[in-house]
Amino acid sequence: MTVLAVTPSATNWSLQVASIMILCNLFSFVIGRYAIKNRGQGPSLPGTMPAILSNFGVPELLAVASFGHVLGAGMILGLRSAGAL
Numbered sequence: 001m002t003v004l005a006v007t008p009s010a011t012n013w014s015l016q017v018a019s020i021m022i023l024c025n026l027f028s029f030v031i032g033r034y035a036i037k038n039r040g041q042g043p044s045l046p047g048t049m050p051a052i053l054s055n056f057g058v059p060e061l062l063a064v065a066s067f068g069h070v071l072g073a074g075m076i077l078g079l080r081s082a083g084a085l
Helices: 015-035 058-082
Strands: none
């Protein structure tokens, strides 16, 4: 009987990995700013926001940040499997 040992290996957190995640999140904010048609439908963000985030509420923030993290995780895993990280 052959038993294969499979151990997942995680990417070490570094400045390069963090910058990829930050850039992917910023990119998703830019996409969300222009792609979301009905902004400001839910609760608004507390405090004063810059002009670029006008009519940007909690639902938009959660959606855009979630998309940014999924995009960032995909970029990090893809770059790692390609040997670039």
